[in-house]
Amino acid sequence: MSISAPAPPRVDPGLSAEASRANEESRITDNALIDCDIHNAIQSPETIRKYLSPRWRTHHETYGVRNFSGSYYPRAVPNAARHDSWPPSGLPPGGDLAFMQEQLLDAWGFEYGILNCLSGGGGERNLEFGAAFASAVNDWQIAEWIEPEPRLKASLVIPYEAGDLAAKEIERIGDHPGYVQVLLVARTSEPMGRRKYWPIYEAACRHDLPIGVHFGGAGGHPITGSGWPSHYVEDHGGMPQAFQPQITSLVMEGVFERFPELKIVLIEGGCAWLPSLMWRLDRSWELMRSEVPDVKRPPSEYIRKHIWTTTQPVEEPDRPEHFHQLLRQMDMNDRLMFATDYPHWDFDAPTSTFPNDLNKDLRRDIFAGNAKRLYNLA
Amino acid sequence: MIDSDVHNELPKLKTLLPYLGEQWQVYLNESAFRGTGADDYPANSPVAAREGSRPESGPPGSDIDLLRTYVFDKMGADLAILNCGFRPGSVHNQDLAADLATAVNNWQTEQWLDKDERFRASIIVSNQNPLRSAAEIDRIGNHPGFVQVVVPVRGDAPYGNLRYDPLFEAATRHNLPILIAFGGAPGLPPTATGWPSTYVEEYVDAGAIFQSQVNSLIFEGAFDRFPTLRIVLSESGWTWMPSLMWRMDKEWKGLRRDTPWVKRRPSEYMREHIRLTTAPTDRPSPERANELTEMIDYLGSDQMLLFASDYPHWHGEEPTAWMSDLSDELKSRLTHTNAAEFYGLEVSTTA
Numbered sequence: 001m002s003i004s005a006p007a008p009p010r011v012d013p014g015l016s017a018e019a020s021r022a023n024e025e026s027r028i029t030d031n032a033l034i035d036c037d038i039h040n041a042i043q044s045p046e047t048i049r050k051y052l053s054p055r056w057r058t059h060h061e062t063y064g065v066r067n068f069s070g071s072y073y074p075r076a077v078p079n080a081a082r083h084d085s086w087p088p089s090g091l092p093p094g095g096d097l098a099f100m101q102e103q104l105l106d107a108w109g110f111e112y113g114i115l116n117c118l119s120g121g122g123g124e125r126n127l128e129f130g131a132a133f134a135s136a137v138n139d140w141q142i143a144e145w146i147e148p149e150p151r152l153k154a155s156l157v158i159p160y161e162a163g164d165l166a167a168k169e170i171e172r173i174g175d176h177p178g179y180v181q182v183l184l185v186a187r188t189s190e191p192m193g194r195r196k197y198w199p200i201y202e203a204a205c206r207h208d209l210p211i212g213v214h215f216g217g218a219g220g221h222p223i224t225g226s227g228w229p230s231h232y233v234e235d236h237g238g239m240p241q242a243f244q245p246q247i248t249s250l251v252m253e254g255v256f257e258r259f260p261e262l263k264i265v266l267i268e269g270g271c272a273w274l275p276s277l278m279w280r281l282d283r284s285w286e287l288m289r290s291e292v293p294d295v296k297r298p299p300s301e302y303i304r305k306h307i308w309t310t311t312q313p314v315e316e317p318d319r320p321e322h323f324h325q326l327l328r329q330m331d332m333n334d335r336l337m338f339a340t341d342y343p344h345w346d347f348d349a350p351t352s353t354f355p356n357d358l359n360k361d362l363r364r365d366i367f368a369g370n371a372k373r374l375y376n377l378a
Numbered sequence: 379m380i381d382s383d384v385h386n387e388l389p390k391l392k393t394l395l396p397y398l399g400e401q402w403q404v405y406l407n408e409s410a411f412r413g414t415g416a417d418d419y420p421a422n423s424p425v426a427a428r429e430g431s432r433p434e435s436g437p438p439g440s441d442i443d444l445l446r447t448y449v450f451d452k453m454g455a456d457l458a459i460l461n462c463g464f465r466p467g468s469v470h471n472q473d474l475a476a477d478l479a480t481a482v483n484n485w486q487t488e489q490w491l492d493k494d495e496r497f498r499a500s501i502i503v504s505n506q507n508p509l510r511s512a513a514e515i516d517r518i519g520n521h522p523g524f525v526q527v528v529v530p531v532r533g534d535a536p537y538g539n540l541r542y543d544p545l546f547e548a549a550t551r552h553n554l555p556i557l558i559a560f561g562g563a564p565g566l567p568p569t570a571t572g573w574p575s576t577y578v579e580e581y582v583d584a585g586a587i588f589q590s591q592v593n594s595l596i597f598e599g600a601f602d603r604f605p606t607l608r609i610v611l612s613e614s615g616w617t618w619m620p621s622l623m624w625r626m627d628k629e630w631k632g633l634r635r636d637t638p639w640v641k642r643r644p645s646e647y648m649r650e651h652i653r654l655t656t657a658p659t660d661r662p663s664p665e666r667a668n669e670l671t672e673m674i675d676y677l678g679s680d681q682m683l684l685f686a687s688d689y690p691h692w693h694g695e696e697p698t699a700w701m702s703d704l705s706d707e708l709k710s711r712l713t714h715t716n717a718a719e720f721y722g723l724e725v726s727t728t729a
Contacts, residue, residue, distance in 0.1 A: 076633050190572045191579070224590035225568040225583065227535040231637055234536075234593050237629035238570075240621075241586035245569035248582045253575060272621035275669065280582055280615050280660035287424050287694045288578040315624040322676060329662075329669050346632060 032368035033350060034377070035113040036310045037214075037267050037339035038104065038152075040145055041079070041094035042119050042137070051136035051143075059129055067123040071218040071228075073235040077345055085343035093343040097149060104342045105151055108350055111368065112377050113152050114339075115145060116183055116214050116267060120157025123185075123218055130159035131169065138173050146178035153375065155183035155212050161219075163199035170200070174207035180375040181265065182209050185217025186242040193246075193253030205261045210308070210374060213246060215239050215268035236346075243269040244277055247303065251281060254294030256302040263374065265308040268341055272315035275329035278303055304332055308374055310339035311366065312348040320355040333362055337371045380717040380725060381455040383612045383655045383686035384445065386462050386490050386499070388482070389436035397481035402474065411474075416465040416530070418561030420577055424692060431690035438690035439463075442493060448689055450496060453697075455687075457725050459498045459525060459717070460490060461559055461612060466504040467530050468563040475504035476514065483518050491523035498723070500528035500557050506564065508541055512548035519552035525721050526555040526610065530562025531587045538591075538598030546604045555608035555653075555720065558591055560584050585660070588614040589622050596626065596647050599639040608720060610653045613688055615660035620676030623648055649679040653720050656712065657688035659700040671703060684720070685713040 042048055049057045077083070081093035085103065089096050105113060121133030134157045141154045156179045158166035170182060182204045190196060192213070204211055216239070222228040223238055225245075243266055249255075256262060281299035289295060295302075309332070317323050327333060340347050350367065358366075371377065388394065391413045395403055405411060419426040426438060431448065433441035449458045464482050466475035482502045490497050501524045503511035515527055527549050535541060537558065549556055561584075567573045569583045588611050594600075601607055623645035630637075630644050640647075661670045674683075687697040701709055718725055 076636060186571070188571050191569060191574050192571065194575060219571055221567050221570060221572050223570045224536055224594070225566070225570065225587035226531065226533045226537070226562075226590060227539075227564070227566055229536050229590070229594055229597075230539060231597050233597050233629050233633040233637060234590070236633065237597075237626055238590055238593055240625065241589050242570035244586045245571055245574065245579070245583045248579050249571070249574055252579045252582075270621075270625055272624055273618060275662070276615070276617040276621060276660060276673070277585070279617060279662050280585055282663065283658065283660055283694055284578055284582050287692075288581070290424075291576050291578050313628065315621060316628055317624050317676070322672075325669075325672050329666070329672070 032364065033108060033110045034338065034368045034371040035104070035110050035340050035342065036337045036371050037312060038100070038113045038115050038342050039094045039344065040115045040117050040141065041092045042117070043091050043095040048133065048136045048140060051139045052132060056129060056132040065121070065133070066125050068125070068218040068220040071223070073232040076232060080345055081343045082345055082347055097145060100342070101149065104340070110151060112371070114180065114375070115141065115152055115154035116212060117141060117154070117157055118214070118216060120183060122158060122160045124159065127159055127162040127165060131162065131165040134159050134169055135172065138169070142176060142178055153178055153180045153377070155179070155181040157183050158200065160184050160197070160200060161189050163196050167199040167203035170203035170207060170209070174203065174209055180209070181212045184211055184213045186213055186215055186239055186246060186269065187217035187219045187221070187223065189219035191245055191249030193249030193251070193255045198258070201255060201259045201262050205259050210263035210265050212265045212267050213243070240269055240273045244273065247277065247307070248281060251299045251302050252292050252295060254292065256306050257294055257296060262306055263308065264306055265310065265374070267310045267339065268312060269309070270313055270315050271309045271311065271330065271336070272326055274303070274309070274332070275326070304335070308335045308337060308370070310337050311353065312339040312341045313346045314348060314353055320357070323355055334365060334370055336366045337374070338367045379455045379713045380685070380723065381449055381453065381458045381687050382610070382684040382717045383461050383657060384449055384458040384689045385439040385691065386445065386460040386486065387437050387439035388464060388485070389440040394478065394481045394485060397484045398477065402477055405474070414465040414468040414563070416468045416561055416563040418463060418465070419691065423577060425581065427690050428692040442490065445689060446494065449687060453687055457496050457498065457723065459500070459721070460486070461500050461528055461557060462486060462502055463559070463561060464502055465530055465562055466502065467506050467533060469504070472504060472507045472510065476507060476510035479504050479514055480517070483514065487521065487523065497523065498525040499523055500526050501554070503527055503529065503545065505529040505533050505545070508543070508545040512544040515545070515548040515552060515554065519548065519554055524554070525723070526557045528557040528559050531558050531560055531584060531591060532562030532564055532566070532568060534564040534566060536590055536594030538594030538596070538600045540598065543603065546600060546607055550604045550606050553606070555610055557610045557612055558588070560613035585615045585618050589618055592622060592648060592652065593626060596644045597637050597640060599637065601647050601651050602639045602641065607651060608653070609651055610655065610684065610720070612655040612686065613657065613691070614654060615658055616654035616656065616683065617660045617670070617673050619648065619654060619682070620673055623676070645678065649677070649682060652682065653684050653716065654682055655684050655686035655688070656700070657686040657691070657697045658693035661700050667703065670700065680708055680711050681716050681719070683712045684717045
């Protein structure tokens with residue numbers, strides 16, 4: 001992990017650069033690679049206005065987007081992006097498809113990539129406008145990303161604080177073959193197991209779409225249960241402490257009983273905190289399950305059954321054997337999915353993310369197999 | 379054996395009347411003020427009281443005889459560190475909050491410390507006002523019975539925030555650790571994502587707040603401004619600590635440019651400055667018992683854990699149950715040596 005990307009595989013002088021790269025890749029990744037977290041950027045305010053109705057175009061021009069102010073921690077670098085991910089075209093990192101194809105998809109040989117657009121309008125407080133904006137983003141993604149590049153699939157964005165409007169958007173576009181997931185964020189305005197979000201889960205299940213819960217968001221509360229931190233590192237490094245109450249809420253509100261087909265993907269939260277959370281949830285449920293009689297199974301069972309997680313930013317114990325133990329403690333080998341988080345600064349590269357002695361079958365599952373099964377990719 | 383977390387609680391709010399000045403006596407008698415309202419342990423919930431800890435009258439933890447019978451006679455502790463759960467931090471009236479803290483500390487002195495030399499206690503402060511907290515620490519911090527200052531894990535800002543410097547300055551000047559304890563009700567939601575529906579969620583979610591506090595203390599530079607600052611986290615579940623070490627060490631590598639006062643890896647600060655009480659120990663199911671041993675190993679230090687009963691609270695098993703597979707050496711460290719060293723206690727042990 002570094003501000004600039006680690007180097008792609010070394011070039012063998014006897015081969016072309018491209019062939020060399022492909023050789024190295026196949027040695028390490030056995031030829032199949034899927035990136036489960038790529039961020040396509042909206043190039044400018046005009047980009048989305050093209051897809052808005054006149055009424056909302058004027059609204060956007062006049063009043064702009066209005067989120068929960070006072071909750072922003074400036075990223076360590078502009079756009080939180082790798083230095084080398086600024087396209088020569090002048091477009092923002094992640095905003096230039098041709099450059100993304102070259103720097104990410106072609107360079108590493110990804111078979112598929114999943115786009116998670118972080119400007120989807122879910123944090124917009126004017127809920128009707130948020131719904132219109134989300135529809136526009138979804139139309140933009142189809143036209144300018146999914147259709148031109150068959151390797152790219154995407155999460156559909158929704159006005160997640162308005163359950164009814166969000167369900168409507170899932171109905172409208174959820175069957176488009178380019179959309180493989182519905183996008184939520186870690187910091188919603190209420191814990192995400194609460195009933196206001198149930199229409200989203202109902203619609204997602206009906207369309208056989210998992211819910212991706214991505215790092216970030218701003219729901220109107222401090223990012224800790226004890227007020228506002230001061231530094232970006234506490235915001236960035238503190239996101240697991242937002243994911244944890246979300247998982248607790250989904251479990252304890254009985255969401256997995258109510259929606260037995262629901263699949264949740266944790267994106268960009270890391271994963272090493274999962275075992276201790278499962279232990280804490282199981283013991284607490286044993287002690288106080290009388291408060292939540294709808295929760296019929298131990299929490300860890302629900303977690304292992306309904307929850308997937310991308311690996312980035314993967315935690316890095318000093319000792320490699322601890323990483324293997326962590327995987328055993330998690331016992332979610334069929335739920336781990338590789339992600340780069342391109343173009344962000346904490347990019348995980350396929351060649352340098354995991355210990356070299358990771359089991360070959362597990363490596364294959366993490367790099368492609370698990371994602372192919374979850375997202376029904378050919 | 380040192381029991382590093384035992385709760386001594388007020389029989390009722392009006393117990394404080396003799397320790398308050400006239401203005402507050404009138405207020406307590408005539409207004410609708412009924413207490414801090416923190417409600418950290420719903421009175422009849424399973425966690426509130428282990429079997430046999432409910433007195434005839436008053437809440438669990440308010441009866442000194444019941445408490446002593448359990449902690450000293452039944453469990454065999456030689457010394458108990460009291461952690462009173464009274465929460466002035468939940469009282470918006472800051473004058474009242476500060477004076478209540480003073481009253482509680484005087485009550486603790488008379489009704490607990492003076493009654494049994496095996497007790498040590500925690501100084502209650504109105505954490506929302508660090509200047510008044512510092513004044514209280516200066517007032518009573520030299521009393522040998524008080525071994526630390528207690529604040530609730532749910533404050534109105536994370537404890538590394540610069541606003542708490544007066545509190546840390548006074549505490550470190552008196553050589554007193556800060557105990558960060560489960561609970562509190564500052565008026566902010568207990569999670570990054572708002573208000574959960576149930577108590578069991580809040581209980582579980584507290585683990586994340588402890589993690590946030592560790593991040594704050596390190597990255598705001600509290601340990602760099604106050605190199606002798608010691609922190610105890612009680613009732614946190616503690617098994618989340620290794621994953622936090624791994625994650626924050628990685629964060630520091632990438633982002634340390636913007637917090638240059640953090641001169642060492644975060645995990646080093648954690649091992650040096652932070653201790654964790656062991657009730658509850660959030661542990662795996664029996665068929666995965668070895669994973670707890672692994673988690674202890676990941677701490678990278680045999681000094682971090684402090685044995686506690688957390689009397690009168692009940693977390694589902696006896697406070698020693700999780701320790702059965704530990705080596706004698708480690709057991710001795712965490713039932714005695716770690717607390718003795720961290721608090722500077724001299725204890726003649728019976729075991």
